[in-house]
């Protein structure tokens with residue numbers, strides 16, 4: 001069963017929320033889901049995982065994989081690995097990330113890998129999130145918002161995926177802020193990109209398993225995701 005790299009049009013577009021919802025829904029279908037966030041950045045949590053994203057994803061997938069495996073590198077400043085590693089004079093651990101991904105793939109049926117920022121977030125000078133997806137040899141899922149302006153961001157992201165020859169399994173609209181009506185946005189994005197929109201996720205008030213499973217089963221074409 002294929003793993004997926006959940007990328008997005010930007011930071012804060014909802015990759016974590018969408019990946020968590022997918023993890024719960026696939027787990028409830030009996031799939032042994034693993035999660036990974038190769039690189040994370042920001043203010044480290046005082047307890048548990050440094051990255052809040054990893055805490056959310058591990059809870060959603062109900063896995064006990066160690067932090068060192070699921071999040072090989074955490075940068076304690078809110079920036080790309082390229083910027084943070086220059087500032088902190090440390091090297092991004094790309095080979096560790098790829099080794100860990102292989103290890104996780106042996107432990108679970110599939111891995112949901114969450115990116116960081118957008119597709120062209122630099123990890124080092126000539127190596128971006130897009131390069132990492134290529135090296136992981138897995139298809140992408142693009143999370144986009146419904147905000148006015150999302151069409152430009154989504155088209156650029158799809159074009160760069162095509163340039164890097166990264167397969168796109170589908171686009172997921174994260175409709176948590178007011179913007180375009182989602183049926184119109186779905187129609188326009190599919191027409192403009194030729195990529196299937198797998199569905200649209202509304203504002204999520206309750207991140208419980210029951211709530212996420214209900215919302216994602218109702219709003220997403222999971223069959224197309226897994227085909």
Ligand SMILES: Nc1ncnc2c1ncn2[C@@H]1O[C@H](COP(=O)(O)OP(=O)(O)OP(=O)(O)O)[C@@H](O)[C@H]1O
Pocket residue numbers: 008010011012013014015016017018053115116117118174175176201202203204205
């Ligand atoms: N569907 C949603 N319902 C409610 N709030 C949402 C939703 N999606 C995103 N948010 C809000 O937006 C914030 C950013 O979302 P999220 O952390 O998923 O972004 P991200 O793309 O994972 O960012 P990063 O690049 O830092 O990993 C969340 O903390 C939450 O407050």
Ligand SMILES: C[C@H](N)[C@H](N)CCCCCC(=O)O
Pocket residue numbers: 011012040041042077078079080116117118120121122
């Ligand atoms: C700290 C933030 N929430 C993300 N995790 C990192 C976003 C990197 C963005 C790089 C860029 O400016 O494009």
Ligand SMILES: [Mg+2]
Pocket residue numbers: 015016017053114
């Ligand atoms: Mg995130």
